[in-house]
Amino acid sequence: MVVCGDDGLAHRLTAELRDVYRERVTLVVPTRPAGQAGADPRFGGGFGLGAGLWARFPSSRPTRPESAERPTGREVRWVEAVEPTEEVLAAAGVAGASALALVYEDDETNLRAALLARRLNPRLRLVIRLYNRKLGQHLEELLDQAAIIADPGIDLRELDSSTTVLSDADTAAPALAATAVAGTGKVVQADGLLLRAVERTPPGRGEVADPGLCTLALLSATTADPAGAEGAEYSGERGPQLLPDDRAVAAATGRGTVALEAVSYAGPQQSGSRLAAAALPMGSLFSRRLRWALFGLVAAIGALALAGWITTGEHPLHAAYMTLLDIFAINDPAVEAPPGRQLLQILAGGVGMLILPVLVAAALEGLGAFRTATVLRRPPRTLSGHVVLLGLGKIGTRVLARLRELEIPVVCVESDPEARGLALARSLRVPVVLGDVTEEGVLAAARIHRADTLLALTSSDTTNLEAALYARSIKADLRAVLRLYDDDFATAVYRTLRAAYPQALTRSRSVTHLAAPAFAGAMMGRQVLGAIPVERRVLLFAAIEVAGHPQLEGKTITESFRPGAWRVLALDAAAPEDRRPDLASTPAPGTPGPGLVWNLHPGYVLRSEDRVVLAATRRGLAELLGRRPDRTAGAGPGSRSEQEQR
Structure with missing residues (x-):
């Protein structure tokens, strides 16, 4: 496996491939600043990668760094380079690699490197980090077509998704958004269906907890504490138990659970009609002070019209009309009129002088309100x-x-x-x-x-x-x-x-902690639908082809369940030729196939042509996706056979 990146995701992914999947990894990182000696803290024990084999490119090879933590699996080979050019990728061994992950923060850098890597190795499984979704869709098609043209005998189905474009933001966003809102739980999407993992308090005496679709985890002993469910991870108490069986759930009295449900958010909402109404901010045209000023002027005009009607004895409409003419200085001076009429005309002229600045302020404030509405809204007071x-x-x-x-x-x-x-x-x-x-x-x-x-x-x-x-x-x-x-x-x-x-x-x-398992799973050749954090641990949801997995093939749903490792949740009922490659996306209109079937019968026997959605721990998924032993590796301490014996 080859990983190229310039931030924390590259190191998390490398640690995931090495420690969980037991793969040999080459990590391509940016060149360290000139004059820096020894281990870079970004690339050393702080990420749990341990000592490795260094190849500084294109300059001379530096001193091998030391780390406080020895590697638990294979050593990581390092290549330093300013950017992933064709020469750098060749030095990293892309031509003979099984998979390449390009996880630079810059989309353009990942795009250029992907095109170069596809030319070096048409059969290479590419996992690319791109923020631009539309570009990612087009890039997948382009690189798969390039692989077929370069090697006409290639079978993308056999390679199990030759190109996969992922975004760490898209992978982590559901869990972050759901964690932020009380009542939503942790969210993952499968086949257009939004699922949530809900933390539930321990049931009272005589009560039976609702397991929902299934029970994903038993929380730590501190979940009853209002401070949160993560206390055990930090205080040394009993931690969470992932994917427990029915016996463990029944015996876990006093512990909260994480149950999987398919429900919608039920908290405070802003409906679409409310948002549409807010598109024209009529209420923000005039400030409160301006509204009071306008109200006072209207009241003054009404009082003057009433006084004119009483003083002159004219019709009320005529009296109001004359008052407006006086305000706007259109009427003739009341020289021959009674003193009361003259006084009212003077007062009306004063009111007219007050109206002019108020109207100018209203016009400016209204213009400012509309300009602000087209840029950014302010938080409503209510x-x-x-x-x-x-x-x-x-x-x-x-x-x-x-x-x-x-x-x-x-x-x-x-x-x-x-x-x-x-x-x-x-x-x-x-x-x-x-x-x-x-x-x-x-x-x-x-x-x-x-x-x-x-x-x-x-x-x-x-x-x-x-x-x-x-x-x-x-x-x-x-x-x-x-x-x-x-x-x-x-x-x-x-x-x-x-x-x-x-x-x-x-x-x-941690965004990288949530995203790294999805990238690692894609490098192993399967599409990870999402990750749900359970305290500081992670549960993965993945779509798996049953064929080639003796742990699943020919077994019932009950027999295929391995507590603490994986559990089958749903079955893709679509025909193999009609299946969508990405179950994490919403089905397009007219997409064939009935979609996923949940609440499977415990006695259903999994067939080789089936595709299932399962929840798994990182090590459980690694076991399911583990490749055959590397026969090219020697029998030394880093060989796969010795690791498997351990």
């Missing part, structure tokens, strides 16, 4: 129960789209006026506060004191923490979800917030 989303980068943009799909009210906070997510927020009519979240008053403008959840998704761990602490100082029981990369830092944050705010819910999520 908004409450919403989610405050910090950061509209790649991750924040995808999470915002997910939240709005569930019709959850959102207020965004972004410091960069050129952020990529502002266009989406504008099109969805989502209120946005522009400003640095660490500055006083920014979160207050987002109505944080009336919000239910804070979702901090900036790229800086310290910024996310600072925002959470400031928000908790305003509202102590605020639900906070922080994007944190480093596990040790997440542990310290959890313990601190739990001690300071024991009644508040705190969650931390």
